[in-house]
Each structure stands twice: as structure tokens, then as C-alpha cells.
Amino acid sequence: MKAVRINEFGDPSVLKIEEIPDISAKKNQVLVKLVSSGVNFADVLRRQGKYPGPDLPCTLGLEGAGTIVSLGEGVNGFDIGQDVLVLGPQCHAEMVSVNKHFVFPYDASKLSSSIAGGMPLTFLTAYHLLRTRGQMQSGNQILIHSGASGVGTIAIQMAKHWGATVISTASTQEKMELCKTVGADHVINYTAEDFEQTINEMTDNEGVDLVLDAVGGPTLEKSIRCVKSYGKLLSYGNASGESANLPASDFTTLNRTIIGFSMGRSPFGSLDHKSAMQDILKEVYAGSFKLIVDRSLDLEEVGTAHAHLSGRKSKGKVILTV
Incomplete structure (x- = not known):
């Protein structure tokens, strides 16, 4: 079978x-023939x-969509030929x-399989950030960095x-328009x-209830000062590659909370993906949530996909069709 592999690190x-x-x-385990797979900054x-x-060499990819080919020992509740979303390594194949536990049936008549592979990691990350870890409430003010990204x-x-009430950040007029859309x-x-400064002006120096940040570095440093008393900063990445200097007084004085989050490194069973995905798909079918697709590329164009993401050019999700 074909797969996207790396034998060394590099460009x-x-x-x-x-x-x-x-x-x-x-x-x-469940064996799935993939139709599409999302490309993530990870x-x-x-x-x-x-x-x-x-260890190298290895196959890339963390999410996908396809149909079940076979079921391993101890697997019940699935059918051969069933359409499913999957979350896990080696999905660019x-x-x-x-x-x-990371296989989620879905209705392919209501969600195209050609883009569904870009959903599992993105939607579950956003869901768990807001609901599971952030414990957001109706009426909250939330700052979402990188609003034009897949998760954003x-x-x-x-x-x-x-x-x-949602406040977002973006770097271009086009990305700003997408956030508004x-x-x-x-x-x-x-x-x-x-x-x-803008957040403090907008909130009369009170700050927001939640901040979602995957940029890290100086953005993380400034974000904690945008959080209101007893509010939360959720850090789920470090795309900048820079270290953050966080004086204790920036979060202790106003009882702010900093929460780290990683889907891939959460202890097994600590996140209820099944229930979360049921909630998500219900809203997707109803039209409340929509995957924003920047572009779909053939598996052989994976290099183009990586260059596009590396250049911070994507607006929404980049998907590989298998």
C-alpha cells in the first residue's frame, strides 16, 4: 500500500x-481503507x-476518514463497509x-467522505478545549488566537x-474576513x-473569561494578561517555537489559571471522545458546525500541503485525498 513516509527530518x-x-x-483494532486525511501543523x-x-522511518498523519475493511479480535459494534472517522497515527496512507476507541461511525450521506478526514483531530481539539478543559459557559467572552486556522x-x-462572545486574532484582511464569516x-x-491593549480596551481592563492559544512564546506571555480574574488560558501548542517568560505574578495576583492541553498525549480514557463526537456530528448534520476547507490535494502532493502550512498561508483545513 502507498503511504507518506519520512526517513529523516527536514524540509x-x-x-x-x-x-x-x-x-x-x-x-x-479496526482496519480502515482511507478516503481522505487531514494535514495538521503537528x-x-x-x-x-x-x-x-x-522512530524513523515512519508514516505521517493523525486523522482520517474511510470504510472498515476488517475487525480485530475483541472488536464489536462495528460493521464491515461502515463509514468511519479515525483518530490516530499513520493516517497518510x-x-x-x-x-x-478512536473510531467514530458517521453518515456519509450527510458529510462528504472527501473532506471528513480533516475533522476528527480538529473538531475534537476545539471541543475539548472549550467544553472539557475550558468549561466554557454561555455569556463568556473568549479570545481565540489563529482564528483562521483549522482548529480556530x-x-x-x-x-x-x-x-x-468571540474575539479572534488573524494576520491578514482575508483571514480576518474568514473569522467574521x-x-x-x-x-x-x-x-x-x-x-x-485592544482586549483591555474592549473589556474595560477586566479581561476575557477564556483564551485559546497555540502560538506560544510572546503571544502566550501577553495572553495571560488578557485573562480576567479567575479566568483561564488554554495553551495547546507552540507554533512560534519560542519560549515564554511567565512571571508568577501575571497569574497568581488575579487567580488566573493556565491549562495545558494535548490531544495526543492525554492519558488513555481521560477524554470522552465518543460522546464528544456524537455531540459534534449532531451539530454538523444540523449545519451548526462546518469544516472550512482551504484546499484538497492528492496524497502525492503532500509536500505542497506542508509548504502551505509552514508558510502560514492556510485558511481552514488542508486535506489529502487518498
């Missing part, structure tokens, strides 16, 4: 389409050697074998649907204005 040129041996479903970081993963566009939709009440161009 997009290290990405190779290789023929590797067919795989089978082991105990408690894939870019893994290619660069800046994100944990299996024609086939993937995934633990049964979904988090804006979710937060707005659940009754929040998906529901942001206010959008700040962080290249043209100081978002910390």
Missing part, C-alpha cells in the same frame, strides 16, 4: 510516497523533528489500523453556537495592533 523534500507492506487489524513539526512520534475556525463556530464578533489584526 518538505524529505516527504516520500512509498510502497509499504499491507497491514492487518490486531487485537482491539505533521509539519513531526517532519521537522520537533514533535514526538515513532491507503490503509490504517486504529484502536477501536471550528472553535469560533462552537464558542459562538454555545453562547459566547464563521462567527467571530470582533477580529484583531495582530500585525497592525497590540492585541493585549
